[in-house]
Amino acid sequence: MTVDAPPPPLTDAPLMRDWIDISPAGGVTFLSGRVELGQGNSTALLMMVADELGVSSDAVTLETARTDRTPNEGFTAGSMSISFGGQALRCAASALLVQMLDAAGERLGCPPQELRVEDGEILRHGVSTGLELLDFVAAADLSCRVADLARPKAGGERWKTFRDMPRIDLKERLVGAPFVHDMAAPDMLHGAPVHPPSLHSALVSLDLDALMARPGVVEVVRDGSFVGVVADSPLASARAAEWAAKNGTWEATRIEAIDPVEVIAGSTADAETVVETGDVNRNIGRWYETTVTRPYIFHGSIGPAAAVAVWEGDEATVWTHSQGVFQLRKAMAMALRTAEEKLRVIHSPGAGCYGHNGADDVAFDALLMARAVPGRQVKVVWSRHDEFRAAPMGAAMATRVRALLGPDNVLTAVDVMVNSAPHTSRPGAGGTPNLRAAAYLENPIRPARSPDVPAARGGGADRNAAPTYKVDAVRVQRRLVHDLPYRSSALRSLGAHNNVIAIESLMDDIANDIGLPPLDFRLQHMTDQRSRDVLERIAVETREAREVSLPEGAGWGLGFARYKGTGGYCAVMVRIEVDGDVRVTDAFAVADVGEAVSPDGVKNQVEGGMLQSISWTLKEAVQVDGSSTTSKSWADYPILKFSEVPRVSVELVERPGAFPLGAGEISQGPTGAAVCNAVRAALGIRVRNLPITRGAIIAAANA
Amino acid sequence: MPEFREVSCRVNGENRSFVVDPMMPLLHVLRETLGLMATRFGCGEGTCGSCTVMVDGQAVMSCDLPAGEVAGKRVETAEGLDGDPPHPLVAAFLDHQAGQCGYCLPGILMAARALLEGESTPPSRARIAEALDGNLCRCGVHARILDAVEDAARHMIRR
Incomplete structure (x- = not known):
């Protein structure tokens, strides 16, 4: 070879x-x-x-x-x-x-x-x-x-x-029915789970006979605190599950209302050093510091999690939009205490998941419900409320960055401490199934403590916590905060979103403080040519737009990172206007992903990452109360709308023949950073607690 | 128990009759009774737009529209855009590769079609965006979708 x-x-x-x-x-x-x-x-x-x-x-x-x-x-x-x-x-x-x-x-x-x-x-x-x-x-x-x-x-x-x-599959997605949600079979049944309101509650009572008598109900499954309703139509199962949720009683371990971000930022749990090059304990020069926090964020699939399952004897087939069919099979077999070979798991498209959402959980729900009606396919589509209360969320984080500016305006040390809820609880992580229902079956298997993602796979909380700049001494520590009552797992780019924002905010603050253009200050700390190329190119791409004079309350911001330190390079510049709320009017990116197999596909991914990151950074925060999420619908959890979308331009640095580096997660960190830095440029206010809502700006101004 | 009733309407140009609980949301009739699965369930409470269809030329969310209300009316779903050649909106979405997961797209197509069929001159980008504000897209394809709808407008509205 x-x-x-x-x-x-x-x-x-x-x-x-x-x-x-x-x-x-x-x-x-x-x-x-x-x-x-x-x-x-x-x-x-x-x-x-x-x-x-x-x-x-x-x-x-x-x-x-x-x-x-x-x-x-x-x-x-x-x-x-x-x-x-x-x-x-x-x-x-x-x-x-x-x-x-x-x-x-x-x-x-x-x-x-x-x-x-x-x-x-x-x-x-x-x-x-x-x-x-x-x-x-x-x-x-x-x-x-x-x-x-x-x-x-x-x-x-x-x-x-x-x-x-x-795309070979786009037409069908426009006018056809390619999703697992759309599978049909003549005698298919429809299941709906009745998940306990939180991971810390148990079912006390529910009149199963009365539930069985609801319209269209064919079977009711109860195993521990898991209840599933199987009915002859999706609407009948959904309505029966709603009835059960209203008429059952669950006992919850009382958990006091907390601000999760405060708990995470204030944690004194053991920290683990994941990067240490040189000694950051030095004093020649001036230390700068910032801490950026983000709340829990929903994956927010437009299509709720769904799966179809059927049992034939002691063997079952599951159609799922899981990201890992083999890992899901293993996790489900572990939870059912059966042999993996008894289960066949087949991928079938779902709505965009952006990481580990409820896809695996719903597959197990379907498997549990289908067991009660052997030989018949059972389709389970979560409700919107299930999607928001039962699926894992993107982790809340607090990233503190300290940087030492030495003689000649050269950074000589960067010291990063990332406090974060874990970024993976995928099926099998930590040796437990990590399927929601498995945690409250009669024979439960509670999720193990998440080990987070190891540094060899790009890290989780610490992803991109080491700056993409040349600095003598770098230390990165991560402090995983496990004692919050919520479930968090991989959301696109993991810790990179918050970490890149923190690092790039500080780079901008230092540049502003010493009176250097932010771009020049970054270039001074770059020896890697490919990094320099995307940064220099973004300056060129935006030059014309930046020459137009800015109205009051408008500004430009820059963000840059090489994803995971080993993946694709991405520089982003955005122009924003603030009129109470922040609105991004223009967003430019330049990316180098090595050889782009499909250049337009790469651009589409980079663009999508930018718009999703703008939404996270400006708008999104899961509301919680005690151990439950209280955001129940899109009305409680607004995301970016069409009228809030900027003009977008993505250019690629072509590298034919170079190793392909991946594109789906390179733009989230740089875009979030660019937005934060643009707010700083427009208002002179550094907002350190995401999302950058009107209220967050006022709070930062008064801080 | 709900009282079932026969409802007759035109769906994508064909006369259809079905016996249903008239309070059942149209979305479920389309998907389960008529097998028209391109209209998607996203939230069931009218907040995401995935289930958008056209009823007598207007974009409506079918997840909270009682099926009884479409009796005698014209219902259009995304399946109706799949012709040869495809509808200009579908052609434009393909041209611009305006999609990633695609779950939201049929609803967006119908919201866009309702807008464009009601206009005598191509609408501005801002007006298109406003018309699509009830439709959520999570993959971040918005800019391409707006490009595609602008493009389709030029083909659909020639005056």
Whole structure:
């Protein structure tokens, strides 16, 4: 194999047949463990294999994430679909190509090196042979190891015949019914869970006979404090579940009302040092300091969590929009105390999840309810209220950054302390199922303390807590705060959103204090050319817009980071106007994600991350009372609306052939930072407690 | 027990009759009775716009509209835009790749269609945004969606 190191997914799934299936009729299907979450990765993965083979994208098919067929690639998360999953698939396609061209060479009586493929046709020395590549699929031996054969195309050899491609699944999402929510079967039943109002409450009484007698109810399931209603229509199950919620009684461990952000910011729990280079305990120069907090944030899928399950004997099949079908299977088997092999878990599209939301929980709800009606599919779609009270939330955080400005205005030390609720409670994390209902079954398995995400995988609370700047001494500590009564888990970019805001706020504060343009001050602390390139380019892209004079209450702000310190580079500048509320009028980004398989897909991801981050940063805060969330509907939890959306421009620094770095999570931190810095520029007020609402600005002005 | 009643209306240009509890939300009739699944359930309380359809040319949220109220009326859903060639709005959304997860898109298509069919000149971007304010998008595709609707307006409104 000509690649230096095989992509990591090939370690656990080394054989060609792990990645490729050939039907008796000769149809080639590539198998990926990555799931399509709406980010367009299935289109990009298909493009990568088609490009490697030299065939059109409709000549082969792609099947994703099912425990009975595809490789186990872990969770589709962390912007690694293309970097790892795609590279592995490209290698598998390469191995297949090698075998087919060997066979073609034999037929033509020439060495395979003389052959290449263009648009499905085999060319010899660039001249048509009249042979189609896919006529040689019979020559494939899928028992071979991918790494023994693969010679994936080098950067310059890729994308000769086609470049970029529209999403293969968009039309169906516009006018069709591709979601797990839309699955239909003649005798399908519909389930609705009646989750206890909080993780700390238990069911005391509920008249199950009366519930059973509600209109349309077919079966009622009770296991410990979990109650599920199975009915003949979605509306009947939803209404019966509402009736149960009103008529049951639950006993809650009394938890006093608290301000979660205050508790997290004030925590004195043990801190763990995750980065330490040089000694930050030095004193030559001047220390600057800031602390930025954010509240809990909802994932806020527009489509509530949903799943379909059916039991046949002691085996079950579950259709789910989980990010990790194998991990979900393992977690559900653990919770049911059954063998994993008894469960088959198949990915089916859901609404955008943006991380670990209720997808896994609802799959387990469906499995529990379907057990009561063997042989019949049960579809469970959570209510909006379930979505807001039962799903894991994005973690609340407080990030304190101290920076020492030494002689010649050079930063010599940065010391970061991140206090945060944990950023992962995915199925299986910490060795427990972490499925909501599992915590209150008759034989419960409570969630273990979250270990958070290890630094080797980009960290969780500490993600991007080390600045992307050249500084002699850097220390990052993280303090996980476990004693809050809420469930938090991965939300797009994890700790990077708040950490980048904190670091970039301080960079701006220092630059302002010493009278340097914020961009210049950042460039002075950059030795890495790719970082410099995106920063210099953002200055160019925004130059014309920045020359227009600003009205009062308007300002520009800049934010920059390299995601996880190892991923994509992104610089963002925004222009805002403040008239009571902050409104972003213009948002510019420049990104370098290495080779962009689908440049338009990358731009779409970066744009989406920007708009989502503007929403988080300006508007979003989960309201809580004691152990429950009190935001019940979109009316209590406003997000960015169409009329609040800025003009958006995204430009890519093209790096053909460079390692693809992922795009889905690179812009959230820089965008949040740019917004905060623009507010500072517009008003002269540094708002340190998100979201930057009218009230937060007044509070900061009076602080 | 609710009293069931026959309701007749035109759905995507076809006469349809169904016997339902007239208080049942139209959304459930579309999805469960008629099998028209492109109209999505998002919140069930009229706050997200995922279930937007057109009734007699007006954009309405079908999750809190009693089915009995559409008797004798024209109901249009996103399925009705799937022609050959596709409706200019669908074509524009595809052109601009204005989508990520797509859950909100059918509702947005119908809100946009209701707006554009009621205008005699292409509406401003601000007016389009205002017309879509009842429709939430979480993936952050808003800017592309506005581009696509502006584009479709130029094709749909030629005067």
